Amino acid sequence: MAISELPTSVETAAPRRRTAWQQFKRVARRQPLGVAGGAIVILMILMAIFADVIAPYDPTAMNYSAFTAPPGTEFWLGTDQMGRDVFSRIVHGARTAVFVGFVASIVGAGIGLVLGVGSAYFGGKIDLVFQRVMDIFMSFPLIIMALAMVAIFGTGVDKVIVAITIPFIPRCARVVRSTALSVREMPYVDAARSIGYSHTRIILRHMVPNVMAPFLIMITAFVGQAILLEASLSYLGLGVQEPTPAWGLMLQGGAELYAESAPWVAIFPGLAITLAVFGFNLFGDAVRDMLDPKLRSQ
């Protein structure tokens, strides 16, 4: 066939670049629940950032003339047993939840990433010993591990972050290691070794970028878990302390005693926790579906 006979339409058949809106619509069609989850996540983050603007009252200010006031025009979601505005506390509680959730997840997953890739890269006895240590940590349920950590470090936002971060490390390290083991066998890693790159450079420049998919999936999954853990610890009186606004703490303070006479004290923070965890889980699932090649091909 002569060259001139090649179809000229090839030039015009080049894929069109989709606009952001078109891309969003495409993702929304494929992952409607993920988009809903993402919307909740964004809403939470916005609430956390703009809490001072959104909240109509100081979340710690006690209104002595409005103990357990029902929801209404003055207090949209009512007040708690100390006369504090429930809506304002939920909005500011988002700040605590997002802060604890993201910091614990990113730090826990980050350390897990380094340890997991390092363990896979060095292999041998280092990997063997390291994995047995991880086994010990992972043999405890997440909440038990977090409780043990709180018992060691004490209560308060910073200590709760540490208590939640530590149990996340082995979980992320284990998942990342499994991916890193296959990456380690790739020719480009051998090539990097053969030209004398340092271990640090090989790990950080050549292996870490190739395990980012499971890492990001772990982070999104961890945020929801961290929020739930923080709420659980605070509910048990072992996490964030009064008067800091935190959803679990709001449940701890009033849920049981005022369940009958002022149910809004428990219902709204409970809903906030449920919605936040639900949102992060949906979003995490969508991220996983998009980043996992096997799921993507399906």
Next chain:
Amino acid sequence: MNSGLKTLAASLAVGAALSLGLGGAIAAETPKKGGVLKFVVPAEPPSFDGHRETTFALVHPIAPFYSLLVKQNPQNSMDPTDIICDLCTEMPKPTDGGKTYTFKLRKGVTFEDGAPLTAADVKATYDKIIFPPADISSARKAYFVMVESVETPDDETVVFKLKYPSSAFIPALAMPFNFIYDDAKLAQDMHWYEKNILGSGPFQKAERQAGAFIKGTANPNYYEKGKPYLDGFEAIFAKKESLRVQAIRGDRAAIEFRGFPPQSRDDLVKALGKDITVQESDWNCVLLITPNHRKKPFDDVRVRRALTLAVDRWGGSQYLSKIAIVKTVGGIVFPGHPLAANKEELQQLAGYWPDLAKSRAEAKRLLKEAGIPEGFKFVLNNRAVDQPYKIVGTWLIDQWKQIGLAVEQQVQPTGPFYDTLRKKQDFDVSIDFNCQSVVNPLLDVSKFISEDTSGSQYGGYTNREVDELFNAMNQTDDQAAQREKMRRMEKIVLDEEALGFITMWWYRIIPHRSYVKGWNVSPSHYLNQQLADVWLDQ
């Protein structure tokens, strides 16, 4: 009884009767025999040794197994001066210028194992409490500073010789923790009673399941004939307040003796109507604010005074009494007692001024003068108990915010909380408490004397003028002189030196099943727990 004490007794009794809404109905009822009283207890006893422990968690399930030498009258529990014999036959008149008390003991009293209870057992008990060996912990040793010796001229006589006459002695003897132990068991092992129960009280045959319950059955050989009315009791341990409320609501338990917050009372009354009876009383228990004098800037009296000046006690009483078990505004003495400050006297003290704006303006001025910047941060150490610790702690943080202080709360379980107060001593400011059994202000205020003599003062200060006033009060029977010295001591502690502060006194609310009879509320959750007079109207 002098007129002041009569007034206190009368006012407490009227308060309780009004809250009962029963008038004289109780006295008219004839006790019925039989049944098992089930009650809930918020915590388990750390050990079974009453001499060592200080908690209601010991008294509620363990006191029914023991006798005391003297006790507060269970039928007149609102009168702190009505102390009657338990093992003794007659309340003694002091001799030797008020320095000797001779008690005659009941005959034929035996311990659960059949061993006779004699004067030697009473002496061994009080020797352990007053003069404990080095390795024995005695929580109430300081209450018997006036005792020189305990003697037993014969098997039925016990003689207490005092160093000086003291009106605080008999109330100290009546403390409900002073269980009479078997001399032989103590001689064998002074720690024996920490893990074993063997008494001569209205109940016996203790049965325990750790974490669940302690049971007892009626002692057929009990020396008060016809008592106890109950066949037995079961103390059920339930840490969560909601569980305890639900236990009473569902009739799994009939009563909790410590006290519920107002909301639980209201819920139970609403749900059970006439099946629930509520008894209420002022409570000889108070939460304190203890600044750490060892630590800057709390070593500065101006900072300490600012902390107390910021607190709106009069308003707090009104508001917090709706949600917590606190109510009455008072000084260092149980409100209503003849030695307590009246409202006019209180209003002269820092933190009690009627003009709150003026008080807080002065607080701000003092902070500025002491070089404390706006937004200064410190940590309030608190105990992980909702009622009333965490509620009062959160309220205090709100109060201090009004004078520009940013306070964080560190809440710890009981063990670490006490470790912080007693061992680490690294706190900034801490919640602390002073809970007593028999109302005995002369000794109850030992909480405020110098660190090296008090044993329970955690602020770390020394003030010899306070110590001298305390000693002088305890060595005179002249109530006018006692009162004058108490006011001076109070002025130093709460105002001039601001050594430590009072928040509000507790208020005891006991909603119980109406079929529980013969138990009367008292100003202390430690008192009136032998249960010999309790019966079930079923």
